[in-house]
Amino acid sequence: MGRGPRSTALAVAASLMLGSAPIAGPPAALASPTAEPTPFAAPDATAEPTDPVPSGDAGLPETSEEEESPGPAPGRRDTKQCPYRTTPPPAIDSSEVPAPGMPSPDPLPVPETSAGGPRMSDCDVVAARGFDVPEEVAATSWIVFDSGTGDVIAAKDPHGRYRPASIAKVLLALVVIEELPLDRTVTARHEDAAIEGSRAGILEGVEYDVEKLLLGLLMSSGNDAASALSGALGGREETLRKVNRKARELGASDTRIADFTGLDGPGQVTSAFDMALFYRAAFNDPTYERLSATALTEMPGDEEAGIEGFTMSNDNQLIASGFEGAMGGKTGFTDDARHTFVGFAARDGRRLGTVVLDTTVEEGHRAWQQSAALLDAGFATKRGSAIGDLDVPADGGGADGLGPEDMEDEVLGAPYDDVEGGPSTGDVAVVAGVAGLLLIGIGTWAVRTRRR
Numbered sequence: 434m435g436r437g438p439r440s441t442a443l444a445v446a447a448s449l450m451l452g453s454a455p456i457a458g459p460p461a462a463l464a465s466p467t468a469e470p471t472p473f474a475a476p477d478a479t480a481e482p483t484d485p486v487p488s489g490d491a492g493l494p495e496t497s498e499e500e501e502s503p504g505p506a507p508g509r510r511d512t513k514q515c516p517y518r519t520t521p522p523p524a525i526d527s528s529e530v531p532a533p534g535m536p537s538p539d540p541l542p543v544p545e546t547s548a549g550g551p552r553m554s555d556c557d558v559v560a561a562r563g564f565d566v567p568e569e570v571a572a573t574s575w576i577v578f579d580s581g582t583g584d585v586i587a588a589k590d591p592h593g594r595y596r597p598a599s600i601a602k603v604l605l606a607l608v609v610i611e612e613l614p615l616d617r618t619v620t621a622r623h624e625d626a627a628i629e630g631s632r633a634g635i636l637e638g639v640e641y642d643v644e645k646l647l648l649g650l651l652m653s654s655g656n657d658a659a660s661a662l663s664g665a666l667g668g669r670e671e672t673l674r675k676v677n678r679k680a681r682e683l684g685a686s687d688t689r690i691a692d693f694t695g696l697d698g699p700g701q702v703t704s705a706f707d708m709a710l711f712y713r714a715a716f717n718d719p720t721y722e723r724l725s726a727t728a729l730t731e732m733p734g735d736e737e738a739g740i741e742g743f744t745m746s747n748d749n750q751l752i753a754s755g756f757e758g759a760m761g762g763k764t765g766f767t768d769d770a771r772h773t774f775v776g777f778a779a780r781d782g783r784r785l786g787t788v789v790l791d792t793t794v795e796e797g798h799r800a801w802q803q804s805a806a807l808l809d810a811g812f813a814t815k816r817g818s819a820i821g822d823l824d825v826p827a828d829g830g831g832a833d834g835l836g837p838e839d840m841e842d843e844v845l846g847a848p849y850d851d852v853e854g855g856p857s858t859g860d861v862a863v864v865a866g867v868a869g870l871l872l873i874g875i876g877t878w879a880v881r882t883r884r885r
Contacts, residue, residue, distance in 0.1 A: 510573040510791065515556035517573070517593040519543060521702055522791065524769045528697035538700030541594075544686050544827035549706055553591050553821045560587035561818035567806035572792035575803070576705040577811040578823060580713045580777065580784040585706075585821030586811050594687050594702040595790040598765030598773045599631070599654045599695035601703065603711045604676040606650060609662050610720050612675075615644040619665045621657070630656040630696055633745060636735050648730045651721075652747040654764060656694040663693060683710045686827040697769045708788040709823055712775050716760065716786065725761030725777075728752060750801045751776045760784070762804070774800035778808050785811045 510522065519540045531537050547554040558566055564577070564587045574595055576588040585591070618640045626637040633648075633655025635641065641649075641661065649658030663672040672693050680688045685707040691698030715721040727747060734742035751759045758778040765773035774789040787807045789800050798806075 508793070508795070509571050512556045512573060512590040512593060515590075515593070517590065517595065518556065519594065521595045521769075522573075524697070526768055528767070528769055529699050529701070531699045535699070538689070538691075540700075541687065541689055541702065546828035547592050547706075548684060548686050548825060548827035549585055549591065549821040549823060550825050553585065553588065553706060555588075556590045556593060558587070558589045559591075559820050561814055561820050563818055564814045565810055567803070567810055569796070569798040569806050570789075570803045571796050571798065572789040572800070572803055574705045574788075574790040575807060576709050576788050577807050578709050578713070578786050579811075579819075580716055580786050582817075582819075583713070583823035584817070584819035585709075585823060586785070586814055586818060587807075588705065588821065591706040591709075591821070592687055592704045593790075594704055596697055596701060596767065596770035596773075597688075597695055597703040597708065597790070598697075598767045598770035600708060600763045600765040600773050600775050600788070601676075601690055601693065601695040601701075602650055602654065602659060603708075603715050603763060603775075604679050604690060605659055605662060605672065605693045606647060606721060606724075607711070607715055607718070608666065608672070608675045608679050609643060609647060610718060613643045613662075613665055615642065615647075615720070617643045617665070619643065619646060619661050621661050622664065625657050625660040625664070628656045628660045628694075630694060632657045634732055634743065635661060636733075636738070636740060638738075639733055639735050641733070644724070645730070645732070647724050648727055649732070649745065651725050651761075651763070652727060652730065652749075653745055654695075654748060656696070659694045680707070680711070683707075683714055684826055685710060695765055695767070695770075697767050703790075705788040705790050706823075708775060708790075709786060712762075712777065712786055712788065713823060716777050716784070722760065725749075725763075726752065726759075749776075750799075751778070751805060754801075754805075756805050756808075762786075762801075764801070772800040774804045776801060776804035776808060778812075780812050783812065783816065787811070 510516075516522075552559050560566060566587065572589070574590040574593045576591050577586045578584060579586065619642075620640050621635045621637055623637045626632075626635050631654045633650070633653040635646075635649065635655065635657035643662070643665065646655075646658045646662050649655035650662065663669055666672045666675060673690065676690050676693050677688075680690065685703075687702060687704035688707045689700050689702055691701035716725070729747070730745050732743050732745050734740040747753065747761075748764055749762050750764075751762055756776075756778060758780040760777040760779055762774065762776040770791065772789075772792045772794065774792075775787065776789075777784065777786045779785075785808055787804045789804050789807070792800050792803060794800075
């Protein structure tokens with residue numbers, strides 16, 4: 434597929450302003466015309482932590498969300514006194530510092546009655562009779578639920594507030610599936626291809642259909658795919674409005690999204706219970722379920738630039754491991770969120786889901802392995818056993834008391850120029866696009882190691 438003339442013009446103009454060579458194409462590692470597609474390789478389900486299944490952006494600086502080096506804040510956190518009921522654990526970097534002149538968002542109010550029923554207000558482990566909590570589960574917060582009935586089988590600090598990392602991408606996916614035709618084409622922009630964090634290997638100037646971008650979003654946790662999709666939805670601000678509105682529609686009381694890619698930002702929080710609501714809705718959508726379970730897909734290259742296409746594999750190791758009944762899920766990691774994971778599986782007519790928040794790999798069990806253990810424990814528990822119900826809403830306070838407009842003010846603050854909307858509209862002056870490229874370039878050069 435050819436490169437768009439507008440992106441080329443913007444790149445040339447930017448190079449003239451910077452006094453450097455034109456910006457053209459993706460990072461150098463992707464530009465190699467001789468790179469071979471990376472084959473799919475499933476890890477052993479019981480293996481010790483290993484490198485993640487490679488994806489199409491092999492050769493790029495390491496951005497995987499499943500890095501297995503020791504995390505920045507090892508150890509299990511004690512939740513018995515509900516220390517994270519209003520705000521998450523302290524950040525270890527500057528990711529949540531507001532932009533100059535912007536106030537820090539106030540914590541979301543806590544509902545008078547917790548969604549899910551009275552036992553969902555507990556902050557330690559609560560479990561139905563017969564559920565044995567696996568020893569390997571080190572996550573600060575988690576939940577096991579029946580997607581069909583809404584029964585909560587077991588949980589730990591289900592309404593504690595934590596950072597989601599990339600499992601937040603489910604909200605963007607739900608909005609896209611609802612609003613955009615899967616066969617609509619989107620031309621990737623420079624700011625999409627050069628975005629910070631994990632990438633699916635999107636190439637500037639190449640056309641992708643919405644379905645392919647969704648696969649990049651869900652299979653490889655591509656922030657580049659998220660950025661391209663946000664452009665099709667109307668830009669950053671509009672996308673944030675839509676994902677926060679979707680969270681409210683699904684009954685969230687603990688969630689505020691400041692970055693739809695899942696990267697940490699001022700005031701961004703969620704809970705295991707809220708994520709259960711989101712993923713229950715997602716796996717009840719046939720399109721989402723199909724895309725999430727995709728093992729391999731072919732990503733296009735750029736013939737004009739001499740870049741070959743490649744095979745992208747699903748980085749959800751619950752699927753790659755051959756876990757019985759695996760349906761899919763989502764990985765996540767930032768330095769502040771630590772490891773997060775969502776896993777779904779179906780057995781004997783039951784569809785169970787798990788959400789794991791704020792965990793590490795120091796004890797030898799990765800987030801997906803903890804999820805697998807929780808799923809096994811859930812399936813071993815008698816049908817109908819429950820200590821909560823996803824269909825019971827919160828009462829009073831919480832994010833449920835904030836309308837979409839309130840959420841926009843909390844998250845976005847004062848309006849600002851929507852850089853992402855520029856080139857996609859076709860009616861913005863080239864100089865504005867160049868300014869956007871310069872700002873994005875500066876942000877890209879200053880990549881912080883926390884963002885993966």
